[in-house]
Amino acid sequence: MSAPLLITFDKVWKSYGEGEARVHALAGVDLAIRRSEFVAIMGPSGSGKSTAMNIIGCLDTPSAGIYSFMGVDAGRLDRNRRALLRNLYVGFVFQGYNLLPRTTAAENVELPLIYRGVSARERRELAMQALAQVGLVGREHHTPAELSGGQQQRVAIARAIVTRPTLLVADEPTGNLDTARTHEIMELLTRLNAELGLTIVMVTHEADVAAYAERTIRFLDGHVAADTANAEAA
Amino acid sequence: MIWETVRLSLISIRKNVLRSFLTLLGIVIGVAAVIAMLTIGSGTTEKVKADISKLGSNLLVVRAGRPAGPGGPGGLDQVTRPLAEKDVTALVAHLSGARAIAPASQKQVRVIFGTESLTSGVTGTDSAYLDARDWKLVSGRPFSDSETRAGAGVCLIGETVRQQFFGAGDPEGEIIRVNRTSCRIIGLLEPKGYTGFGQDQDNVVLMPLAAYQRRIAGNRDIDNIYIAADDRTPTTELQPRAEDILRDTRRITPDRDPDFSIRDMTQIADAMASATTTMTGMLGAVAGVSLLVGGIGIMNIMLVSVTERTREIGIRLAIGAHEKHILIQFLVEATVLSLLGGIIGILIGLALAGLASATLTIPFAPSPAVILLAVGFSALIGMVFGFFPALRGARLDPIDALRHE
Numbered sequence: 001m002s003a004p005l006l007i008t009f010d011k012v013w014k015s016y017g018e019g020e021a022r023v024h025a026l027a028g029v030d031l032a033i034r035r036s037e038f039v040a041i042m043g044p045s046g047s048g049k050s051t052a053m054n055i056i057g058c059l060d061t062p063s064a065g066i067y068s069f070m071g072v073d074a075g076r077l078d079r080n081r082r083a084l085l086r087n088l089y090v091g092f093v094f095q096g097y098n099l100l101p102r103t104t105a106a107e108n109v110e111l112p113l114i115y116r117g118v119s120a121r122e123r124r125e126l127a128m129q130a131l132a133q134v135g136l137v138g139r140e141h142h143t144p145a146e147l148s149g150g151q152q153q154r155v156a157i158a159r160a161i162v163t164r165p166t167l168l169v170a171d172e173p174t175g176n177l178d179t180a181r182t183h184e185i186m187e188l189l190t191r192l193n194a195e196l197g198l199t200i201v202m203v204t205h206e207a208d209v210a211a212y213a214e215r216t217i218r219f220l221d222g223h224v225a226a227d228t229a230n231a232e233a234a
Numbered sequence: 235m236i237w238e239t240v241r242l243s244l245i246s247i248r249k250n251v252l253r254s255f256l257t258l259l260g261i262v263i264g265v266a267a268v269i270a271m272l273t274i275g276s277g278t279t280e281k282v283k284a285d286i287s288k289l290g291s292n293l294l295v296v297r298a299g300r301p302a303g304p305g306g307p308g309g310l311d312q313v314t315r316p317l318a319e320k321d322v323t324a325l326v327a328h329l330s331g332a333r334a335i336a337p338a339s340q341k342q343v344r345v346i347f348g349t350e351s352l353t354s355g356v357t358g359t360d361s362a363y364l365d366a367r368d369w370k371l372v373s374g375r376p377f378s379d380s381e382t383r384a385g386a387g388v389c390l391i392g393e394t395v396r397q398q399f400f401g402a403g404d405p406e407g408e409i410i411r412v413n414r415t416s417c418r419i420i421g422l423l424e425p426k427g428y429t430g431f432g433q434d435q436d437n438v439v440l441m442p443l444a445a446y447q448r449r450i451a452g453n454r455d456i457d458n459i460y461i462a463a464d465d466r467t468p469t470t471e472l473q474p475r476a477e478d479i480l481r482d483t484r485r486i487t488p489d490r491d492p493d494f495s496i497r498d499m500t501q502i503a504d505a506m507a508s509a510t511t512t513m514t515g516m517l518g519a520v521a522g523v524s525l526l527v528g529g530i531g532i533m534n535i536m537l538v539s540v541t542e543r544t545r546e547i548g549i550r551l552a553i554g555a556h557e558k559h560i561l562i563q564f565l566v567e568a569t570v571l572s573l574l575g576g577i578i579g580i581l582i583g584l585a586l587a588g589l590a591s592a593t594l595t596i597p598f599a600p601s602p603a604v605i606l607l608a609v610g611f612s613a614l615i616g617m618v619f620g621f622f623p624a625l626r627g628a629r630l631d632p633i634d635a636l637r638h639e
Binding site: 080088092114 | 238246249545546548549550551552554555556557558559614632633636
């Protein structure tokens, strides 16, 4: 009945510094996320949620323990292999959108495909499809400066899904948006999760944003403090 | 992928026009200097070669006096036996492989026509002189044999003399005064221009040797004998033969140094050309040092660019760029930047060289090899000096880079 595991943390530690000054951002975290789940990660600053997200997104590696992504021991891979993993299976959405300035929406969306070696024509085609999926038809040639915050975040989401990733990692995707825009973006993410079966791991501060997810994981002091299924909103 | 990167780097150069331009200045100046130096240098070399070949190709010049050389004094600082008629006759009779042999004596003399006067190089010679020096007549005729023998009062004039006295008019048949004698103009010499030493080769009056000796020099001496080799005989072969004949007529035994010298104009041309080339190379190398300075400028600005775009690098790494993608991006940017500087430098260098050749009246001789080399070299500078900053960008940690403001 339940989907196969996509992500597992097996006693994952992440420590910084040496000796007395040693700090544990993650202190033996066990965690499992299945395919097509929509998970919200919450917790105060310094709780380890960002570190966990970086490891989940294959940007970072654990100091100890095993992080396995799609059955691969991703924590042991070198940076170029992790880059390949990210390019093939992970999409990123950031709080500050992180679009390239003075570059059109379409070109921003094409960017991950360039690193895949996709031909220019196919890139353009896939970028148009992705922009259509996030409801931005007609804005392909606008630069980020010409788009509203909500539209910029849609471009960022289009860029994240253009490679048809398995996992979408979202770091406070609505942190810079007003309530109406927040609602729109969350609707979009929920739709992508439902329609594409896209696994979404989202870090957020806000409970009402987290409520869009199926499951909420709370971090506190480097541990998982609570892991609860959300009541179905619909 | 590579075009994408080139386009990207052009965009980033355009974004910072002033900064890019200042960065490029070092490369521009360096390349411009090298190109100008080498182009002017090769023009000078060509000019020197052309000048010497204007004296006549494959030409030997015999002079009285010992050749300058190790152990012996120079040829001009001692009283020596001049060349004489019999030396010429002996060469004409016995030297094989010569196309033309002509005696010549010359002196700077005031030449007068009407109220105008001009100090001109007056040369006494015979009709073989024109052949030996590859000099043609624009109009008129050379001296006849009988005029040569008799030392008739006839002369050929150069272009400068014609302009001074006759403007656009026809000089033929006019009588000019040369020193205290007078002669009738029978022909006009083809213009030859200036030598590399700034001497006007067209400010000349040629007259039969006998007339010159009797009426101007007042002696029977011959200053030079010009020997032009025929097409099959190299001057290096002709020179020892001529020396043997002259030793014979001048009675100089093989164990003694000759009291005359035979100069090979081809060798002199080669020597001068190679000296110019060496000089050019050295100046070019000095100019090349500024390319190094330009390269350091590129490195500096690329480091700034990598720092400024840390966040962009972070985004690119996060969405799956390899280290090598980032490396290539900044390497291409540095190369495009420096190549752009190189191309601007080449254009400026060529313009400078063009200006210089117009002023110095040397041929404008841009060398495609040198231009290609400059293009390649400026690209190389971009790659070499861009490598370290690019590597720094590529090695950034994506998490830190994304956090960078």
